[in-house]
Amino acid sequence: MDIILYLLQLIQYQQKQICWLLNFICRYIPLKQWAFDDSHSPKYQNFKVDKLPVIKTFIKQDWQFLFEYYQWKYGRPLKPVQRRNGKTIPKDTVCPLCGAPHHFIYDNNGSNGQFQCKVCGQTFRSGELVTTPSRLICPHCGNTLVAKKDRKFFRIHKCINPKCPYYLHNLSKVDSKDLKADFGKNKYKLHYIYREFTVDFFTMDLNSLPQNASSLKFSRHNAHVMFLCLTLHINLGLSLRKTSQALKDLYNISISHHQIANYCKTAAVCIKPFVDNYGYKTGSVFTAYETYIKVRGIKAYIWFIMDAASRSIIGYQVSDNRSVGPSSLPCV
Ligand SMILES: [Zn+2]
Ligand SMILES: [Zn+2]
Structure with a gap:
């Protein structure tokens, strides 16, 4: 009986030691990835998603x-x-x-x-009318946000409370040399900011088709020739002129590269609504990518949004400028 009691006491003592050691490790020995993790740097503040403000209606x-x-x-x-x-x-x-x-x-x-x-x-x-339908409140300190800037597509509301815990927390992470420099703090986003979008995302037309879509009524050729054109030009990646040459050499079909280009455009126009409206199953994690393409020698921007797991493209947008309006993706 005594030996069981003794062993139990020993186990309890050992457990205490383990807890103490764990506590010590957590406090004083940072794990490698923590030690080198610079994502806490205030430089990355712009990439963090802030909480939504509290909206109070009048x-x-x-x-x-x-x-x-x-x-x-x-x-x-x-x-x-x-x-x-x-x-x-x-x-x-x-x-x-x-x-x-x-x-x-x-x-x-x-x-x-x-x-x-x-x-x-x-x-x-005096003379001010409190008729704004709603007030935006900082979720961190409860102060009313102040509308600071009006941009084309949104209005910036800022919490200017110098004692806001969000601001003080971010300020504490800024390098001391930046704090001393004139306007050094302006390099960072320190205050709580909310962008109130003034553009109505729900009025976007997802299915506007180009007007130059030609019909599928064939006069000189037939649907089979069109499929050959698409196979050679798109599946095999031949240029328009090489496609024209291949059709002549392989099938003795005379077709101009202009006509092949028109077939491709017509096919694209026909397929686009099906691709755009296909109900892709989406997960919870998306990735987005911005790049630029040249359309007839003119630089244009293109954005893709993709499901991280299935890799299906669930939204895209092309525009000649990088402002907020075009870069907000209508997802299917
Ligand atoms: Zn009153
Ligand atoms: Zn605040």
Whole structure:
């Protein structure tokens, strides 16, 4: 009996030692990939996906209801603002959020045009209407985001709170020499930013076909010749002129390289809707790729989005510019 107790105690002691050693390793001996992992560098901040902001919709309040509520809750009515030194505010000042009259509105910064409502707490500037349908709130600190820049396809909202935990966390990772340099901090994305897209992605036309699609009514040749053209030109990769030559040499079919090009265009136009709308089974991980191609000697950009597991191309977009509109992929 004693030996079992002794062994149990020994096991418990050993387990304690193992836990202590594990803790020590985790704290002080970084694993190799952790030690050399630079993905925590603030330089990669631009590539990280931020959390979405909290969206608060504007709901008009009724100051009389809030007034009654105050009386019910505290057992005394809310007193009008006491103004010292005979100062007044314009009589037509009304709280834009709850509609409280000027008796309940503080002059917030000594006649510089900023006010605060005593009933609902809303701050506002004179003449400003709080009619924005929604407010965007920083998910890290709760401050209202400020619209900083208007781009063609989106508006940038930024959290400018200098005590925002997101900002302070990113700031702590910046190199000290960049911190000392003038505008050194501007190299990095440190503040929380949200892009509100103003382009409507759902109005994109996925199936607009080029107008120059020729019909499949054959006058000189037939469908079989067309398939031969496609096989030689696309499957075997012959040039248009070599395809024309091969058809002449192998089958004694005279067909110009212009005609072969037209057949290929027609086939592409016919097949495109089927390829675009094919219901590819998609996984949860996608990869995207941007490159450029030359279309008739003119540089154009092309984007692909691909399922990482099956490698099927589930979306693509071609454009002559790299702005946000074209680079947002309509996926099938
Ligand atoms: Zn108010
Ligand atoms: Zn913030």
